[in-house]
Amino acid sequence: MIVNWFQQTDFAYPWLLVLLATLPVLVLLHYRKQQVKSASLALSTTREIKKSRSWKSALMPVPFWLRILALGALIIAMARPRNSFTETSTDGQGIDMVLCLDISGSMTERDFIPNRLEAAKNVAMDFVRSREGDRIGVVIFSNISFTLTPVTTDYNMVLQQISQINSGYLEEEGTAIGSGLATSIDRLRYSKAKSKVIILLTDGMDFGGKISPDIATSMAKTYGIKVYTIGIGSNKTVDDNDPLGQGTRQLDFNPELLKNIARQTGGQYFQAADNKTLTKVYESIGKLEKSDVKITSFNRYEEKSLPFIMAAVFLMVIELVLRLSVLRKFP
Structure with missing residues (x-):
């Protein structure tokens, strides 16, 4: 030992x-x-x-x-x-981007297995694993927003932080897409990268917040940040248990808001359905202009x-x- x-x-x-x-x-x-x-001693004792x-x-x-x-x-x-x-040193080209994840209560709906939030986390982690040379940060939001990691090339740390996200991570209830976008923009606005991207993963259900999605979208345009939106959800009708017996209800999902955000910022909207959707996201972002990136080695x-x-x-x-x-x- x-x-x-x-x-x-x-x-x-x-x-x-x-x-x-x-x-x-x-x-x-x-x-x-x-x-x-x-x-040398002579001991005399009893x-x-x-x-x-x-x-x-x-x-x-x-x-x-x-x-x-x-x-x-x-x-x-x-x-x-x-x-x-030890951090390794490599040279390459990359993009500065922020993954912006909705962790509000509506993301616990089970039209995805096991639920929308876990599906969004899987999408985000698959995306991180597919990147090379990009600097990636993570922002989460419900009624408030919070930066989990600043933009970094330490993908292991990013993956670890994403894996630990749960719907109770932020105590505030509600959904403020505008606040999530604003915090993500703040992570990128001083970036000197040729391409700056926010990937917004949400069901599109917005319930106020201090900053509206329209204002946040305008901010992204001002700083030259493209927002790629990935819709996590559907309008399916599902069985629902209520005090009067078993009924049905329609799930909330608002793809139109996400399409509008993507269109106005020069990004694209994608519906999270399968791995083919992810491939399209990777290809679209891969076509963006990249900046030279030098990852310095240090201990x-x-x-x-x-x-x-x-x-x-x-x-x-x-x-x-x-x-x-x-x-x-x-x-």
Whole structure:
């Protein structure tokens, strides 16, 4: 277990670990010194004195071992153990885009399996997996909007954030498509990319909010951002249980709003039906003008020295307490 930890841990100063080899030498020298001291002393004692001092004799080696362990912990701490996270460096071309997901209550309707929200998440994750060189961010909205991730090339982080989305992620009830779009626009408005895109995944049911879809659409046009809308839903009639017995109801779905947003911003509208729909989305966005993208390589480190420093201090305190109390030598 200890060997595996050393193999899996990166050290800033690994050469300091060589000092650990001195610890067995110190132990050997200590016990040789003790043997010499014992041989040179003529002990005159009685059986009663031996019996009364036996527990102290048993504790005599403890401070030495505490000091050895503390020294070992300090050596490891000085070598600076850490976990490293490496980002690779690549050059290419890409687009800056934001995935804008509706997580309102209407997205829990089950005309998609298992429901609209899970279908939208699957669409979004499939889309992220299909991209290469693009910078992608994620915004979610119900009655309010929230940025899950800024635009980034770290697709693993984007996929992880999308997978954790649920309908209760934002406490506010309602659907504010305009607010979701406005937040997405804010993520892209300072981008210098040649093509900036928002992919809006929703059922198109809008219930107010501080910013209307029309105003948000105008904002997107002002900043040269194209909005591709993907309709998640249908107007199917489904069985519904009510207090009076089993009835039916028609599901809410508003594709016209989504078509209008896409048309005015130069994007396109798609009805999420199957994988062929996704292929069309990929192809359309793939035709947009791309910017040169340079992904810089860097290492991030998570320091692990503190537990060893704390352990060393704790061991030295225990050693000091023992030496000044039960093992104290009186003149």
